Amino acid sequence: MIAFTCSTKDLKDAVGKAVKAVPSKAQMPVLECLKIEAEFDRVSFTGYDLITGITSYIEGDDKDGYSKVNVEETDTICVNAKLFYSIIKKLPKGTVHISSDEHLKLTIEQYDICFNLLAMNADDYPEIENVHSAVQTFEIKQSVLQSMLSQTLYARALSESKPILKGAHFSISDDTGDVEIAAIDGFRCAIRKEHIFTDCDFNFTVDGAALEKIQSMLSTESTAVANVTFQKNHIRFKLTGGADCTFTTRLLQGEFYQYKKTVSAKYTTSMIIRVSELIEALERAAVLASSPSNLATTLEIDAKERELHIGLSSSKGNFADIVDINEISGEDVRIGFNINFLLDALKAVPDDLAEIRFNGNLSPMTIVPIGSDAYTHIVLPVRLKN
Numbered sequence: 001m002i003a004f005t006c007s008t009k010d011l012k013d014a015v016g017k018a019v020k021a022v023p024s025k026a027q028m029p030v031l032e033c034l035k036i037e038a039e040f041d042r043v044s045f046t047g048y049d050l051i052t053g054i055t056s057y058i059e060g061d062d063k064d065g066y067s068k069v070n071v072e073e074t075d076t077i078c079v080n081a082k083l084f085y086s087i088i089k090k091l092p093k094g095t096v097h098i099s100s101d102e103h104l105k106l107t108i109e110q111y112d113i114c115f116n117l118l119a120m121n122a123d124d125y126p127e128i129e130n131v132h133s134a135v136q137t138f139e140i141k142q143s144v145l146q147s148m149l150s151q152t153l154y155a156r157a158l159s160e161s162k163p164i165l166k167g168a169h170f171s172i173s174d175d176t177g178d179v180e181i182a183a184i185d186g187f188r189c190a191i192r193k194e195h196i197f198t199d200c201d202f203n204f205t206v207d208g209a210a211l212e213k214i215q216s217m218l219s220t221e222s223t224a225v226a227n228v229t230f231q232k233n234h235i236r237f238k239l240t241g242g243a244d245c246t247f248t249t250r251l252l253q254g255e256f257y258q259y260k261k262t263v264s265a266k267y268t269t270s271m272i273i274r275v276s277e278l279i280e281a282l283e284r285a286a287v288l289a290s291s292p293s294n295l296a297t298t299l300e301i302d303a304k305e306r307e308l309h310i311g312l313s314s315s316k317g318n319f320a321d322i323v324d325i326n327e328i329s330g331e332d333v334r335i336g337f338n339i340n341f342l343l344d345a346l347k348a349v350p351d352d353l354a355e356i357r358f359n360g361n362l363s364p365m366t367i368v369p370i371g372s373d374a375y376t377h378i379v380l381p382v383r384l385k386n
Contacts, residue, residue, distance in 0.1 A: 002038040002101040004073035006058050008091045008110070010068055014045050014056040015085050017245045020213045021054040022081040033078035034085075035125045036098075038071050046128070047081060052210045053128035063115035073099070076122040079106050087115050128248050131229050131236035138198040140179065142224040142239060148181045148192040149215045151348040151375055156208040157185035164254040167205040169255075172198065183208065184259045188341050189378040190348060191259065204230055205252040214247050221267070247263035248297050262364065262378055267357035268303060269330030272370060273308065273323065275349050281321045285312040286321050291341050296382050297339040301358070303328050312339065326353065335361040336384040345377040 018034055026032045028048065035046040037065045042059030077100050087108060088096075100119055108115040133193060147225045149168070157165035165185055172179045177198055182191045214237055218226070224241035230251070237247040282297065289295050289312060300309040306325040312318070345367055357366045362382075367377040 001073050001100050001102060002036065002075045002077055003097070004038050004043050004069055005072070005095055005097045006043065007062075008088070008093055008096050010058045011091075011096060012088055014043075014058050014245075015088050017056040017173075017217050018045040018047040018054050019081050019085050019214070021049055021052050021247075025047040030078060030120060030124045031126075032080055032082070033120055033125070034081040035074040035076060035078050036234065037122075038074050040071060040074060041067070041069075043069050043071065046125075048126060048128055050126065051207075052213070052247070052249040054213070054245055054247050055128070057179075059244075075100070077104070077106065078120040078122050078125055079117055083117065086170045118182055129234045129250075131248060132174050135201045136231075137227060137229040138179070138196060138200050139225055139227050139235075140148055140194070140196055140334055141222075142218040142226050142241070143192055143220045143222070145226050146215055146218040146220065147350065148179075148194060149211055149218075151192045151350065152181045152183045152190040152267040153208055153215070154183075154348055155185055155188045155190035156183040159185075162186075164205060164252050164256055166209075167207045167252040167256075168211055169203070169205045169256040169259070171203045172196075172200050182256075182259050184257050184262070187338070187380050188345060189259050189262050189376075190345070191263070191281065191376040193374055197278040200251070202230065203256070205237060205254075205256050207249060207252055210247075210249040214220050217245065217247070251345055261378055263366070264363070267330070267359045267366070269303070269333050270328070270355060271301065271308070271325045272353055272355050273325050274326040274352060275354050276352065277323050279343065281310050281323050282339060282346070284321065285310060285319045286339050286343065288314045288316045295338050295340055296336045296384070297342065298334065298336050298384060301325070301328070301333040301379055303330060303332050332348060332360075332383070333358045333361060335365070336382045337365065337379055338382060341379050345379050348377060349375070 031116050037044045042057050044055050044057050046055045062068050091110055098108055100106045104119045151166055151281040165290045168183045169180050177194050178193050180193045227238040229236045235251055285297055298311040308323045308325055308329050310321045355368050355370050364378045364380050
């Protein structure tokens with residue numbers, strides 16, 4: 001039997017993280033549940049789909065120095081995740097008391113509110129793979145990890161034809177201490193680099209859908225960190241200082257694409273442009289590109305006038321616009337791109353100004369920061385009709 005009291009806010013936060021790992025269609029009924037474990041000084045909530053598991057916690061003291069949870073009876077129980085979370089979200093502010101009895105009846109009480117739910121025994125709930133802390137590990141700020149994921153995951157593949165490309169590839173060299181995340185789908189590539197203090201030397205690939213769940217839980221608090229531990233088949237992200245939970249998932253197996261070969265140092269034209277202005281122009285053009293067959297947009301660089309001419313033609317009509325180029329070197333270029341791929345890459349750029357490089361009208365376009373190699377976005381062109 002379990003019994004504990006906590007605030008509805010802490011309960012909603014903890015349960016909201018764990019339910020992200022509960023499958024919508026489970027292979028067995030117990031996987032549709034959250035496992036609730038009441039221990040001496042904390043309560044944990046676990047969701048697991050046999051591939052990815054999330055355990056969140058209510059523990060420690062609040063800002064006033066009071067314990068966040070009062071545990072009266074310690075035990076473990078399972079309850080339908082969807083139903084339990086739906087109830088918790090509807091509770092008003094304040095404290096809530098949760099308990100169970102020997103007949104596996106779970107009671108949720110707050111003021112005059114009382115819910116009684118049928119729970120399940122936790123003995124049949126599968127154990128999440130234990131990733132030992134003795135294997136390779138590194139620490140990174142959650143805000144930095146969030147930035148790295150937001151700037152790369154858009155480029156991962158969604159097709160099942162190459163499962164390894166559905167993930168993002170992590171690598172680090174103990175020579176530089178730089179951690180690098182890369183994603184590629186055959187039409188675009190995104191690379192993000194950040195320096196951290198570690199002596200690890202590794203390469204592994206994490207499923208993109210799992211990383212999107214992690215990304216949604218990361219905190220921007222300056223004190224929030226992620227401790228990343230990995231071994232042959234699994235990886236664990238322990239988030240503390242904001243999003244307090246543990247996220248464990250299987251690594252994707254196989255050799256990741258040699259994406260660094262797509263990064264070329266050769267270019268014939270380079271321009272520095274205000275990213276927001278280019279995005280706004282392309283979004284106006286995208287109004288006419290509502291079907292997959294009408295997604296190509298034309299970029300024409302007039303080096304002499306320092307102008308970028310944008311054009312799009314579809315069965316709905318034609319579009320033309322001009323964006324000023326801040327700086328330019330090299331020759332004129334006329335090149336075409338899938339407008340959605342181009343917008344995805346530009347929206348991942350965190351800077352107001354960025355450098356865009358071209359190597360003729362048939363080679364990929366590269367977006368890089370000015371005077372840095374923190375990120376690289378590569379988009380393949382489409383062949384234009386004369």
